[in-house]
Amino acid sequence: MAASRTGWKNRLAAWWAERVPVSGVQLRELTNEPVPNHLKKWWFALGGTPAYLFLIQVFTGILLAFYYQPSPLTAYESVAYITRHAEYGWYFRSLHKWGATFMIAAVILHQMRVYFTGAYRRPRELNWVIGMCLLLCTLLLGFTGYSLVYEQLSYWGAQVAANLSEAVPLAGSVLKHLLLGGPEYNERTLARFYVIHAAVLPVTLILLLAIHIAFVRLHGVTELRFEDEEQTEPRYYNFFPDHLYTELCIGLVLMILLSALATIFPAVMGPKANPLETPEVIKPEWFFYVVFRWLKLFSLTTAIVSAGFIVAAMFLWPWIDALLIRLTGNREISTYIGVVATILLTGMTIYEALVEH
Amino acid sequence: MDDSDSSHTQRPHGAGPTTGRSARRLFLRVAMAGGLVAGYGTLGVMAGRFLYSNGQPSRRWQFVTTIDALAVGDAILYEAPNGAKLIIARQKEGETDDCFAALSSICPHLGCLVHWEPQNERFFCPCHNGIFDKGGKAISGPPAAAGQQLTRFPVKVDRGRLFVLAPVESLLELNVACRSHTTCRLAGHFRARAGEPRRAEV
Numbered sequence: 439m440a441a442s443r444t445g446w447k448n449r450l451a452a453w454w455a456e457r458v459p460v461s462g463v464q465l466r467e468l469t470n471e472p473v474p475n476h477l478k479k480w481w482f483a484l485g486g487t488p489a490y491l492f493l494i495q496v497f498t499g500i501l502l503a504f505y506y507q508p509s510p511l512t513a514y515e516s517v518a519y520i521t522r523h524a525e526y527g528w529y530f531r532s533l534h535k536w537g538a539t540f541m542i543a544a545v546i547l548h549q550m551r552v553y554f555t556g557a558y559r560r561p562r563e564l565n566w567v568i569g570m571c572l573l574l575c576t577l578l579l580g581f582t583g584y585s586l587v588y589e590q591l592s593y594w595g596a597q598v599a600a601n602l603s604e605a606v607p608l609a610g611s612v613l614k615h616l617l618l619g620g621p622e623y624n625e626r627t628l629a630r631f632y633v634i635h636a637a638v639l640p641v642t643l644i645l646l647l648a649i650h651i652a653f654v655r656l657h658g659v660t661e662l663r664f665e666d667e668e669q670t671e672p673r674y675y676n677f678f679p680d681h682l683y684t685e686l687c688i689g690l691v692l693m694i695l696l697s698a699l700a701t702i703f704p705a706v707m708g709p710k711a712n713p714l715e716t717p718e719v720i721k722p723e724w725f726f727y728v729v730f731r732w733l734k735l736f737s738l739t740t741a742i743v744s745a746g747f748i749v750a751a752m753f754l755w756p757w758i759d760a761l762l763i764r765l766t767g768n769r770e771i772s773t774y775i776g777v778v779a780t781i782l783l784t785g786m787t788i789y790e791a792l793v794e795h
Numbered sequence: 796m797d798d799s800d801s802s803h804t805q806r807p808h809g810a811g812p813t814t815g816r817s818a819r820r821l822f823l824r825v826a827m828a829g830g831l832v833a834g835y836g837t838l839g840v841m842a843g844r845f846l847y848s849n850g851q852p853s854r855r856w857q858f859v860t861t862i863d864a865l866a867v868g869d870a871i872l873y874e875a876p877n878g879a880k881l882i883i884a885r886q887k888e889g890e891t892d893d894c895f896a897a898l899s900s901i902c903p904h905l906g907c908l909v910h911w912e913p914q915n916e917r918f919f920c921p922c923h924n925g926i927f928d929k930g931g932k933a934i935s936g937p938p939a940a941a942g943q944q945l946t947r948f949p950v951k952v953d954r955g956r957l958f959v960l961a962p963v964e965s966l967l968e969l970n971v972a973c974r975s976h977t978t979c980r981l982a983g984h985f986r987a988r989a990g991e992p993r994r995a996e997v
Contacts, residue, residue: 501842526841686831693834 471655472674473681476662484548485654486685488576489647490692491541495579498534499636506586508632510625513588514710521707532700538580540696542725545576553755553776556769557660563756565653568646570753575643577725582635584723588628593711595722596631597623605738606746623713719794727790728783854948857961859883859897862890862952870911872900875961881948882918883959884911886929892951897959898931899946904938909945918945 455461460468476482505524507516520527549569552558558566585596600623604614619626661673675681709717722730733741751758759772859873862885870884880900887894898918900908907922917934918927925936931945938944949960 497842501845504846524845525847526845529841530845690831690834693838 466678469678471677472658473677474659474661475673475675477659477681478675478684480684480688481547481551482662483681483684483688484544484551487544487688487692488541488548488572490685490689491537491544492643492647494537494693494696495534495541496640498530498537499640501530502534503636506632508586508628510588510628510711513586513628514707517587518707521705528704529697529700532704533696534583535705536696536699536703538583539724540692542576542580545573549573550776550780554773555660555662556759556772558756559759560756562653562657562660565650565657566756567753568650568653572643572646572650574749575639575646579635579639579643580723580725582631582639585631586628586635587708588711589708590711590715590717591708591720593623593713594716594720595726596627598720598722602733602738602742605742607739607743721790724787724791727787731786731790853963854960855963856951856958857963859950859957859959862895862955862957865895865957868913868916870913873897873959873961875959875963877962879962880908881959881961882909882911882945883950883957884929890952890955895950895952895957896929896931897948897950897961898927899948901946902938903933903943903945904936904941 502520505516505520505527507513517531520531522528552566552569558569581595581599585592585599600614600618603617604610606613615621617630618624619630721727729745732745735741736744755772762771763769855876857875860871860883865871865883865885867885867888870882873881873883875881881897882900883895883897885894886896900910902909902920902922902925904920904923904925907920909918909920909925909927911917912919916929918929918931920926920936920938923937925933925938927933927938927945931947933939933941933943933945951958951960
């Protein structure tokens with residue numbers, strides 16, 4: 439009896455090995471990677487956090503897509519149906535909304551960690567550029583997702599953004615036309631936002647993420663050692679299963695937090711979009727407060743061109759940093775600039791959150 | 796799960812601290828795995844229910860006819876906005892809601908249309924001789940054998956007018972003036988009061 443069971447197992451294992459010629463050892467080597475000890479501190483493991491949140495966004499997004507109808511006639515009502523009538527619809531929509539907020543926050547925190555530890559420096563410059571693309575993708579996902587609800591604020595937010603893109607020198611009108619699917623916001627615009635939000639950006643993000651992770655694997659995680667660390671401690675630990683467990687724990691904590699927020703502060707329905715009436719107080723989502731404040735400080739063209747320069751400087755930062763170090767001889771120069779930039783960005787965000795206009 | 800923690804495996808088996816530690820490890824592993832399965836499993840069940848819940852078509856109160864146009868024992872065929880055929884019958888004297896019945900005209904057996912026989916006070920399905928009483932309950936034929944009945948729609952009488960809570964066409968209909976179920980009902984009501992042509996056919 440036992441022998442026949444062993445024989446059956448062996449035959450099944452042989453059948454599998456013939457068709458999938460990868461051994462367990464090979465698979466473990468392939469997926470495993472020595473992880474520097476500092477990643478045991480969770481704030482250094484923040485790169486995995488947006489990835490996990492992205493999975494939640496994909497899962498809840500697919501669920502919401504079963505009911506969402508991207509047309510001005512039906513968009514608001516379909517979201518209202520999800521929120522009020524579909525079973526657990528309020529939960530999945532709220533999870534999606536809070537997941538987006540957390541994902542953007544996690545990407546920003548991850549980028550700040552990389553910045554302040556100088557992890558973008560040679561030879562990892564290109565991965566910083568990929569990371570910047572991932573940040574832009576995440577912000578665009580936030581913007582297009584918010585526009586899909588077709589509330590007053592999301593509609594007028596999209597209008598403002600479309601007119602903003604028109605102010606971009608040279609390519610402005612083409613950009614606006616591409617974004618709206620015509621010279622103005624029309625009945626085909628929402629479908630366009632939907633495809634960008636649910637297909638174009640996620641696929642781009644997945645491809646970029648694959649390159650991002652491939653670069654991390656090729657270069658290895660930047661090593662950091664702390665003063666309080668004993669020199670005799672091993673410098674690395676295994677990705678599988680040790681680091682995976684860390685990520686699993688972070689994932690669970692995130693899920694609990696998101697569920698709590700979704701329950702206590704669920705996503706609600708604002709008034710339906712009215713193209714004939716701009717609301718008295720208009721605000722974008724929190725992650726665009728900085729841009730919104732920036733637009734109020736300068737003329738449109740100045741604001742757009744300066745914002746363009748800032749984003750370009752962020753993309754090219756590894757090389758700008760190297761140049762600054764060469765010129766000043768001070769390796770800490772990026773830290774000072776980073777602290778000033780963080781104070782400015784946080785200050786403008788808080789200021790925009792506090793004032794009405 | 797990887798059990799190759801050298802600091803533990805090198806100790807002799809059966810020693811007190813190791814046994815305690817292994818038991819604790821086992822407990823933590825089971826608790827962790829159980830928690831994961833329970834947590835994500837619940838999420839999966841919720842997702843399933845979310846996807847499954849879109850079964851019922853939305854319904855709104857629709858004007859059918861004035862009650863004096865429908866004599867006791869008579870029935871009319873009414874087409875709901877989504878195309879569903881309803882039989883609306885006045886089953887007894889009076890002007891209250893329970894004097895009227897709105898039943899789906901689709902036989903639950905195999906989908907043929909039933910018709911009202913006033914002389915026999917019953918609905919009859921010509922396809923397989925299914926017979927239903929005036930409340931829509933099957934009393935003879937294959938539907939009775941299966942214990943089936945005609946789907947019933949709520950009716951109400953309001954100032955001499957008869958309304959039925961009928962399935963509506965699509966979300967497009969809802970967009971006319973409705974933001975919530977209450978306003979939808981009111982919108983339907985006012986459209987009816989404004990004398991919008993009724994979709995009933997006698």
